[in-house]
Amino acid sequence: MLAHMSQWLTLSRAAHLLGISRIALQKRIREGELPSFDGMVTVEDVQRTWPELNLDESGSFEKTRAIREDAFARRLRERVLPTQEALAQRLFAQGQELAELQRTLTRYHALFESLQARLSAEPAPAAGELMRLLDEGLAQALAAPAPAGDMVALDAMLRVMSAHVTVKPSGREFFVEGPETLLKAALRAGLTPNYGCGNGNCGLCKARLVSGEARAVSSSEYRFSAAEKAQNHVLMCACTALSSDLVLEVLEAGAPEDIPEQRVVAKVRRVDVLSDEVLRLHLQTPRSNRLRFLAGQRVTLGVGADLAGGSDLHAEYPVASCPCDDRNLMFHLCRTDRRAGLCLPGIPLRGPASADFWQCVSDGRVKAGDEVSVSGPWGRFVLQTGSVRPLVFIAIDEGFAPVNSLIEHAIAVDAAESISLYWASSRPGGQYLPNQCRAWDEALDEFSYLPLAVDELPAVLAANAALPASDVYLAGAAERVEPLAAALLAAGVPPQQLHVEGL
Ligand code: FES
Numbered sequence: 001m002l003a004h005m006s007q008w009l010t011l012s013r014a015a016h017l018l019g020i021s022r023i024a025l026q027k028r029i030r031e032g033e034l035p036s037f038d039g040m041v042t043v044e045d046v047q048r049t050w051p052e053l054n055l056d057e058s059g060s061f062e063k064t065r066a067i068r069e070d071a072f073a074r075r076l077r078e079r080v081l082p083t084q085e086a087l088a089q090r091l092f093a094q095g096q097e098l099a100e101l102q103r104t105l106t107r108y109h110a111l112f113e114s115l116q117a118r119l120s121a122e123p124a125p126a127a128g129e130l131m132r133l134l135d136e137g138l139a140q141a142l143a144a145p146a147p148a149g150d151m152v153a154l155d156a157m158l159r160v161m162s163a164h165v166t167v168k169p170s171g172r173e174f175f176v177e178g179p180e181t182l183l184k185a186a187l188r189a190g191l192t193p194n195y196g197c198g199n200g201n202c203g204l205c206k207a208r209l210v211s212g213e214a215r216a217v218s219s220s221e222y223r224f225s226a227a228e229k230a231q232n233h234v235l236m237c238a239c240t241a242l243s244s245d246l247v248l249e250v251l252e253a254g255a256p257e258d259i260p261e262q263r264v265v266a267k268v269r270r271v272d273v274l275s276d277e278v279l280r281l282h283l284q285t286p287r288s289n290r291l292r293f294l295a296g297q298r299v300t301l302g303v304g305a306d307l308a309g310g311s312d313l314h315a316e317y318p319v320a321s322c323p324c325d326d327r328n329l330m331f332h333l334c335r336t337d338r339r340a341g342l343c344l345p346g347i348p349l350r351g352p353a354s355a356d357f358w359q360c361v362s363d364g365r366v367k368a369g370d371e372v373s374v375s376g377p378w379g380r381f382v383l384q385t386g387s388v389r390p391l392v393f394i395a396i397d398e399g400f401a402p403v404n405s406l407i408e409h410a411i412a413v414d415a416a417e418s419i420s421l422y423w424a425s426s427r428p429g430g431q432y433l434p435n436q437c438r439a440w441d442e443a444l445d446e447f448s449y450l451p452l453a454v455d456e457l458p459a460v461l462a463a464n465a466a467l468p469a470s471d472v473y474l475a476g477a478a479e480r481v482e483p484l485a486a487a488l489l490a491a492g493v494p495p496q497q498l499h500v501e502g503l
Contacts, residue, residue: 007042007043007044007102007155008040008041008042008043009040009041009042009043009046009155010039010040010164010173011025011026011029011036011039011040011041012164012173012175013155013164014041014046015414016162016164016175017046017155018046018050021414021444021445021446022414022415023414023415023416023417023418023445023446024445024446025041026417027417027446028049029041033049034046034049043155088161091160091161095155104141104142107137107140107141107143108141110137111134111137111138111140111141114133114137115130115133115134115137118130118133160244161177161178162175162176162177162178163175163176163212163240163241163242163243163244163245163246164244164245164246165182165185165186165212165241165245165246165247165248166245166246166247166248167186167191167247167248167249167250167252168210168247168248168249168250169249170250170252172189172191172252173189174186174188174189174191175189176240176241179217179240180240181217181218181236181237181238181239181240182207182214182234182236182237182239182240182241182248183195183198183205183236183237184237186236186250187323187324187325187326188324188412189324189412189413190322190324190409190410190412190413190414191250191252192252192253192254192258192294192323193205193207193236193250193251193252193253194250194251194252194253194258195236195237195292196292197237197288197289197290198237198287198288198289198290198326199218199220199237199238199287199288200218200219200220200221200222200235200237200238201220201221201222201288202222203222203224203235205235205236205237206222206224206228206233206234206235206236207233207234207236207248207249207250207251208231208232208233208234208248208249209232209233209234209246209247209248210232210247210248210249211245211246211247212241212242212243212245212246212247213241213242213243213246214234214239214240214241214242214246215239215240215242216235216238216239217238217239217240218238219238220235220237220238222235234248236248236250253292253294254385255382256294256297256377256379256380256382259292259293259294259297259377260292261375261376261377262291262292262374262375262376262377263373263374263375264285264286264289264290264291264373264374264375265286265289265371265372265373265374266283266284266285266286266291266329266371266372266373266374267283267284267369267370267371267372268281268282268283268366268367268368268369268370268371268372269282269283269284269328269368270282270368271361271366271367271368274332274432274433275429275430275432276335277334277335277336277427277430277432278332278333278334278335278398278432279332279333279358279361279362280320280330280331280332280333281301281330281331281332281333281361281366281372282328282329282330283328283329283330283331283372283374284327284328284329285326285327285329285374287327290326290327291319291326291329291374291376291377292323292326292377293319293323293326293376293377294323294377294382294383295319295322295323295382295383295402295405295406295408295409295410296318296379296381296382296383296402296403296405296406296409296473296501297318297319297376297377297378297379297381297382297402298316298317298318298319298376298377298378298379298381298402299316299317299319299329299374299375299376299377299378300314300315300316300317300373300374300375300376300378301314301315301316301317301331301357301372301373301374302314302315302372302373302374302375303357303360303366303370303371303372303373304371307360307365307366307370313356313357313360315354315356315357316354316378317331317332317333317354317401318331318379318381318401318402318405318475318501318503319331319377319401319402319405320332320400320401320402320404320405321404321405321408322405322408322409322412323405323409324408324409324412329374330404331401332398332400332401332404332432333354333357333358333361334354334358334397334398335355335358335362336355379501381402381406381473381475381499381500381501382406382499383406383409383410383413383473384471384499387415387416387471388415388416388417389416389417389469389470389471389497390416390417390418390419390420390466390469390470390471391410391416391418391419391420391470391471391473392420392422392464392466392467392470392471392472392473393406393407393419393420393421393422393473393475394422394424394457394461394472394473394474394475394476394484395421395422395423395424395475395476396424396425396426396454396457396474396475396476396477396480396481396484397424397425397426397427397430397454397476397477397480398476398503399474399475399476399477399481399501399503400423400431400432400433400475401475402475402501403421403423403473403475404433404436406473407419407421407440411440411444416446416471417446418446418447418448419440419444419446419447419448420447420448420449420450420470421437421440421447421448421449421450422450422452422457422460422461423437423449423450423451423452424451424452424453424454424456424457424476425451425452425453425454426453426454426480431451434451437449437451454480457484458484458487461484461487461488461491462487462491467488467491467492467493468491468492468493468494468497470493470497471497471499472488472493472497472498472499473499473501474488474498474499474500474501475500475501475502475503476501476502476503477502477503478502478503481500481501481502482500482502485498485500
């Protein structure tokens with residue numbers, strides 16, 4: 001019965017509370033250090049497994065405190081509420097009181113049950129014996145607080161500051177921080193909900209609120225039908241969570257064919273020179289017309305005749321950024337890009353315009369503020385949902401662009417046991433974003449990064465005995481990835497676990 005009185009946490013919530021990844025938590029469960037039942041863990045077990053945890057230093061408390069002040073209506077905050085920091089402190093203190101009450105109640109409950117069991121036993125205990133049991137039980141009930149008290153308090157506070165959403169039918173979960181919309185929070189967590197305009201007009205983001213409460217944070221033009229209203233539909237792009245736990249029925253894209261073809265006119269935000277060979281083009285879409293795509297997919301970029309020097313210019317590029325930031329699209333443009341003649345199964349032929357495109361951006365004809373059309377998305381080089389196998393990414397030169405998008409998405413989704421990145425270059429210093437890769441390596445326990453020369457790649461991969469049990473994503477120039485893909489298959493990587501993008 002005591003177990004029933006414990007506070008149970010989902011793995012996502014426990015990881016959120018501890019400020020660690022869900023993968024790290026699952027690892028401790030697999031290793032038998034943290035008991036779990038039906039995807040849940042108890043606060044007491046979590047606290048026992050991380051006894052050294054200092055909640056003030058775990059980051060969760062700080063993150064919560066840092067949630068923007070606009071979590072509450074401005075008028076109410078200015079006139080009635082104290083500062084958010086004071087509120088957070090008081091919530092924490094109240095949570096501690098609540099935890100103490102829960103603990104005492106749990107112990108009284110256990111005492112009551114043990115006395116009940118003794119009284120119904122044969123022979124019935126003498127009054128003196130009962131008194132002794134009662135005294136001992138009361139002493140235990142009033143003993144010093146259990147160490148889990150602080151965690152219960154912090155959880156109570158986080159439940160106020162960030163709402164937990166469970167998505168049906170996929171069962172995926174995400175957290176809504178402060179006043180952000182359900183759509184923004186879902187995208188940040190790597191989910192792929194159906195949506196369109198992003199500002200309350202098209203209705204594509206509607207979801208059914210199965211339980212919990214949501215509230216509109218912006219006005220919307222879309223009008224629900226009577227049936228939709230009766231079924232409790234909300235617009236994810238216009239609503240935030242009101243209650244601390246919600247269940248939403250959401251239409252999610254599971255495969256590339258679930259994403260419609262779109263055309264968006266974006267503006268150049270900036271151009272970064274990453275190396276002598278590579279430029280990074282940063283485009284921003286209008287707020288009301290974003291690009292919906294899956295991590296790893298490509299689009300066609302186009303500039304008009306005035307910028308391209310005579311006739312319209314179009315070239316196809318993988319999006320190098322994560323769909324979780326759907327307004328800001330990054331592309332890695334390479335001077336030596338050669339696109340003509342590529343033909344892999346399922347990948348369309350590309351135009352030879354990429355070198356011209358690089359030239360336009362490089363010589364400043366395409367610059368900040370200019371318009372670039374974005375059409376797509378194309379391609380099936382996307383993360384396989386539902387797999388929990390280790391992820392191995394192999395990027396050759398600019399093959400890093402789609403891999404970058406996939407890695408950012410994989411980190412957001414937090415589903416893989418481990419992530420390995422091999423970035424092979426055909427020229428010295430060809431790893432044009434080394435700091436970013438090192439930062440992943442240093443910040444994430446389950447991430448490893450190995451920069452190497454293209455010639456070293458076959459031997460290094462041959463030495464990796466874990467590849468056949470992994471999902472392997474390989475991207476680079478077609479003439480380099482094709483023989484490597486054949487070698488990986490020959491080394492035992494199952495075809496359904498090998499995903500290849502030839503550029
Ligand atoms: S995305 Fe268009 S209404 Fe929400």
